[in-house]
Amino acid sequence: MTPLPSSTLRKLEIGCGQRPTPNYIHNDVNAFEGVDIVGDPWEIDFPDGSLDEVLALGVVEHLTYQQVAETFRNVHRMLEPGGSFYFDVPDVPVWCGYVVDHFAGREIPFTIDHVFATLYGWQRWPGDEHKSGWWQTRLDEELRAAGFNDLKYGVNLLLDKGHSRNRFMRPHDAHIYCCATKLVGAAA
Template sequence: MCIDWITKVSLISRVRAKIKSIRNRRQQAVYGGQLPVYPKSGDGGLKIHLGAGPINIQGWISIDARQAPHIHLRSEGFALNEFADSAVSEIYMCHVLEHFSFEEVGEILRNFRKKLKVGGVLRLSVPDFDRLVTIYHANGDNLELIKLALMGGQDYEYNFHKSVFNRAALASLLASCGFEHMAEWNTVEEFGAHLGDWSETGFRTPKGEFPVSLNMKAIKAQG
C-alpha cells in the first residue's frame, strides 16, 4: 500500500508539473510575443478575438486584459465600446467566459449579440463540466486533477473561474440571450488551422488523455 500511495503522489506531482509548464510557456509567450496563426480566409469582415492571451490569429483584432506585442486593445470587461453595434462579423472566446460570474455572463453575451451583425457568429470554448466529472470519476474521484480546470489557476488577478457550463446550460443561456442555431464546432474545421489553445487541447491524466472543452457556436440570425 505504501508503494501504491507513493506512485499516486508521484503521478499527481507530474500532472501538476505538466500543467504548470504549459501555463508558464503560455505566459512567457504573452510577454515575449507569439508566432502568428494564419487561419483560412473568411468574408473579410471585422473579427474579434477576446481574451487572446498568447494566441495571435492573423486578421483578427486581439483583445486581452494583459498587454503583449500582438494585443491590439487592452480591456478587462470586454464591453466592446470601441466597436459600433451590428458591425462585427465574428467573435471568438476560448476559456474566457468562465472567468466572469454567472450574474455577468448573460449581460456579456447580450452585448456580444448587439455588436454582431445579422448572420454574425459567436464561437465559445469553455471547460465542460460534464467532461470534468468524467475525468474526476475515471481517476478515482481525484479532485486535485480537475481543480485547476474547474476553478482556474488562481496565480494572477484574472485567473479565477466564476461560472460553470455544460452543453445544455450553455445552449440555454445563448438562446435566452437571443442567439440561434447553436452547434458544437471543431477548431481546424472552423479556422482552417490549429490554434494551439484549449479549444483543441486534451487533458492528460494518469488514466489517459481526455477532452476537456465544450466548443459551441451561435448565430445572430436577426436584428
C-alpha cells in the same frame, strides 16, 4: 463608442491572453503584448452589427454568470446578421466525473492537479481563475437569452476555421466547442 481600427478587420478576439490569434482585433483585461483593447468584454462598444466574427478561446469560464450574460448580449449586438461567435468552455460534468473517478481509485486521463486547474483555473495571473462552470444545456439557455438561435457544437467548427489548441486534439480534454450565429433579420 469604440472606433473600429482603420484596417478592414471585422473580427474580434476577446480574452486573447498572451496568445493573440492573427487577423483579429484583440481584447483582454490585461495589457499583454498584442492586445488592442484592454478592458472587460461586456464593455466593448463597437457599433451595432459592425463585426463578422467574435472568438473567445478559454475565456467564458473566467467570467461570472452575470458577466457572461452581459458579454453574450454585447457580442450579439456587435455581430452583423449572419456573423458568428466561436468559443469553448470546459465541460464541467465530465471534469467533475474525473474528480469522482480519481477519489474512487479509478484511473483518469490527467493528474488530479490538472483536473482541479481545469475546474478552478490555472491561476497564473490575475483573472486566470474560473468563475463559472458550463454544460451544453446551460450554454443553450444563456445564448438564447442573448438573442442567438442558431447554435452548433463540435470541435470541427474551430478546426475548420484554422484554430488550434492542444486540447482540440485530445477528446478526453473535455470542452464544449460552440458556434452561435446571429440570424439574418435579428435585431441588435
